[in-house]
Amino acid sequence: MIRNRKPGLRVAVMIAVLALVAAACSPSDGTDTTEAAGDPTTTAGAAATTTEAPGTTVPAATTTEAPMAVCDGTIGSIIPITGPVAFIGEVQRNWSQYAVDVYNEEHGTAYEFVEGDNMFDVAQSSVLAAQIIDDGSIMALVGPAGSDQVDAAGAAFEQGDPTLTYISPSSTRVGITAKYAGLFRTVPTDDDQGPTSADFMIESGATKVFIIDDQSSYSTGLADIAAAALEAGGVEVTRESVAQDVTDFSALVGTIADDTDWVYLPWQVAANGQLLGNQLVEQGKEIPIFGSDGMDSGDFTIAGSVIAAFAPDISSVEESADLLEGFLAEYPETNTFGPPVFVAVTVIAEAYSRVCQSDGEITRAAVLAEVQATDQSSSILGQPIAFSADGDLIGGTFFFFEIQEDGTKVQLP
Amino acid sequence: MEFFLRQTINGLTLGSVYALLAIGYSMVYGILKLLNFAHGEVYMFGAFAGYGMLVMLGGPASPIVPVWLLIPLMFLAAIVVSIVVGVTMERFAYRPLRNSPRIAPLISAIGVSFFLQATALFLFSAGFRSYDAPDLIDISTGIAIGPVDVWLVRVLVIVVASTLMVLLTLWVNKSRTGKAVRAVSFDREAAEMMGIDVDRVVVVTFLIGSALAGVGGVMAGLVFGRIFSFMGFTAGLKAFTAAVVGGIGSIPGAMLGGLLIGMAESYTTAYISSTFQNLIVFSLLIIVLLVKPTGLLGKPELVKV
Numbered sequence: 001m002i003r004n005r006k007p008g009l010r011v012a013v014m015i016a017v018l019a020l021v022a023a024a025c026s027p028s029d030g031t032d033t034t035e036a037a038g039d040p041t042t043t044a045g046a047a048a049t050t051t052e053a054p055g056t057t058v059p060a061a062t063t064t065e066a067p068m069a070v071c072d073g074t075i076g077s078i079i080p081i082t083g084p085v086a087f088i089g090e091v092q093r094n095w096s097q098y099a100v101d102v103y104n105e106e107h108g109t110a111y112e113f114v115e116g117d118n119m120f121d122v123a124q125s126s127v128l129a130a131q132i133i134d135d136g137s138i139m140a141l142v143g144p145a146g147s148d149q150v151d152a153a154g155a156a157f158e159q160g161d162p163t164l165t166y167i168s169p170s171s172t173r174v175g176i177t178a179k180y181a182g183l184f185r186t187v188p189t190d191d192d193q194g195p196t197s198a199d200f201m202i203e204s205g206a207t208k209v210f211i212i213d214d215q216s217s218y219s220t221g222l223a224d225i226a227a228a229a230l231e232a233g234g235v236e237v238t239r240e241s242v243a244q245d246v247t248d249f250s251a252l253v254g255t256i257a258d259d260t261d262w263v264y265l266p267w268q269v270a271a272n273g274q275l276l277g278n279q280l281v282e283q284g285k286e287i288p289i290f291g292s293d294g295m296d297s298g299d300f301t302i303a304g305s306v307i308a309a310f311a312p313d314i315s316s317v318e319e320s321a322d323l324l325e326g327f328l329a330e331y332p333e334t335n336t337f338g339p340p341v342f343v344a345v346t347v348i349a350e351a352y353s354r355v356c357q358s359d360g361e362i363t364r365a366a367v368l369a370e371v372q373a374t375d376q377s378s379s380i381l382g383q384p385i386a387f388s389a390d391g392d393l394i395g396g397t398f399f400f401f402e403i404q405e406d407g408t409k410v411q412l413p
Numbered sequence: 414m415e416f417f418l419r420q421t422i423n424g425l426t427l428g429s430v431y432a433l434l435a436i437g438y439s440m441v442y443g444i445l446k447l448l449n450f451a452h453g454e455v456y457m458f459g460a461f462a463g464y465g466m467l468v469m470l471g472g473p474a475s476p477i478v479p480v481w482l483l484i485p486l487m488f489l490a491a492i493v494v495s496i497v498v499g500v501t502m503e504r505f506a507y508r509p510l511r512n513s514p515r516i517a518p519l520i521s522a523i524g525v526s527f528f529l530q531a532t533a534l535f536l537f538s539a540g541f542r543s544y545d546a547p548d549l550i551d552i553s554t555g556i557a558i559g560p561v562d563v564w565l566v567r568v569l570v571i572v573v574a575s576t577l578m579v580l581l582t583l584w585v586n587k588s589r590t591g592k593a594v595r596a597v598s599f600d601r602e603a604a605e606m607m608g609i610d611v612d613r614v615v616v617v618t619f620l621i622g623s624a625l626a627g628v629g630g631v632m633a634g635l636v637f638g639r640i641f642s643f644m645g646f647t648a649g650l651k652a653f654t655a656a657v658v659g660g661i662g663s664i665p666g667a668m669l670g671g672l673l674i675g676m677a678e679s680y681t682t683a684y685i686s687s688t689f690q691n692l693i694v695f696s697l698l699i700i701v702l703l704v705k706p707t708g709l710l711g712k713p714e715l716v717k718v
Contacts (some may be wrong), residue, residue: 015489016490016497019494020494022465022466022468023461023468023536023542024537082538086540087540212687240686240687241687242690247648248427250423250427250679251681251687271541278552281552282547299543299639
């Protein structure tokens, strides 16, 4: 019998293999713990500024006067299903599919949703855009999610087919819709986020704010707007800048004065914000973090922090309760990135239906015209949906949530 | 004083991780004259292996073993996985090219780096995983160094890295295999003629370098929290810079270079601006190479004419 001379080595290798398997099978961070998931203890506060249309009584977001036409078509997407912001993309994908399913069931249509994963990558966004241009079955799509990705895809669409409609459910960069004819969005812009965030901090009594951008165009733009608004309000602002791939913020945290009132992080990678928050605690600095909508993720759970979000806690919107309940019956979780997607897909589906009902053949140019003419009296967001000439959502605004000790989020009045 | 001390500790922590990685670069270069650009990915796999062990043993919030046992087990898992990755890489990507022109293994190293990144992306996706070390060891648990309270995890990183570097130095200088490594590094052909098994020495070199990278990966996860599939690229670049600054091929040089780069990053952020961190670090590289092309502790290569 041949003796096994290295049993210890085999055991060690087996353990290591098991460890790798465990790492592969573990979910990546970003499990959202927002109280929007139907918890009755959620504070159902009002929005930061009033957005509800007067006399809104329509019970369900999708029951507008859409024609009961039997139509079919494909709704495409460019969303970050994998990648550093997969927590956004997964929810956006699920809400997109849910929106199509709900609409089909209510209207007897046969629309199909097609996933397109850009991994939050600019180059991949261009590639997907080119594929979609060539796919004659897709008349409109939802996405991309980030403003840089919108720029990349938008450039491709403008060259390839400027009549293609794409609705971003999360791009907030100011002025981007004016660049691209087919671009719309179902979220407000940083023109609103920056000043309202600054107002929040000023009203909290802040005299000193430390702003750190992550060198992305989203972040620097938002930081500039917020800084200007804060300085106009008499707040002392310190600016710093770090790359998204920085692994250690402890040196930077060391430079933040103890009497700073807020650390403002207009960042896209919430996990970085969590690390910075941990290092603030590590160095004994009890300074709350104010995060932009990019930080709205289960990756960021520093208690006492405030997050801006471009959608309200829809569990507080009476008209949306059934929809939310239906979504959570099918899908494991949601976050504030979900409802704007539902709105975007519903807008597209209704445009398809109107075109189908009137002309019978759905074309890209016709869909574009119908989307521009969208005029929904209510929506899952608790506000009407209509677009400006550039494609911006009329009446959108930002909402603020405070992170609790248990990691859940509560909407602030 | 407190501010300076805290930034110094920050720099030492970061520098310790870079030093562990830089040693691997230097050792491999010393033996094979090869820049192993895939070394950062070995570090990344080590980080994921440590994370996997953490998850297997209950996770940071409720581990099923005591923390004093959990962390060494995480290191062990990382070491084993990193060794497997590193040695396999040597066997199949570098050994067949050992007698090829120098550009061939260099290109192969770049290819291996991308291959490992893509493999990690496939296995682990691109999302972040977090060690959540504050749940393992409370962030207020630490020791006081002068006016500064230092988190125990940072102390652990600095102490473990320093210990490993000392042990490695002793091993290289005192052990039989260490002597063989030095001999092969000095003159491979002569060492072979003296009866040294060069293949075995190369494997041992990759084994040690990879093990240190794996340990570095777990340390990075513990201190910096999140790990992800592309974390090896930037860390590898910084470690390579450290190895070159210290003197590529020199183990003490790699240690010194790693600590210097870590301190440079920390002090730049503290006293200038975080925006200029990379600018200062890579400027340091250029200045050192201009003033002393072999690096701070590197020795000029003697070429017989």
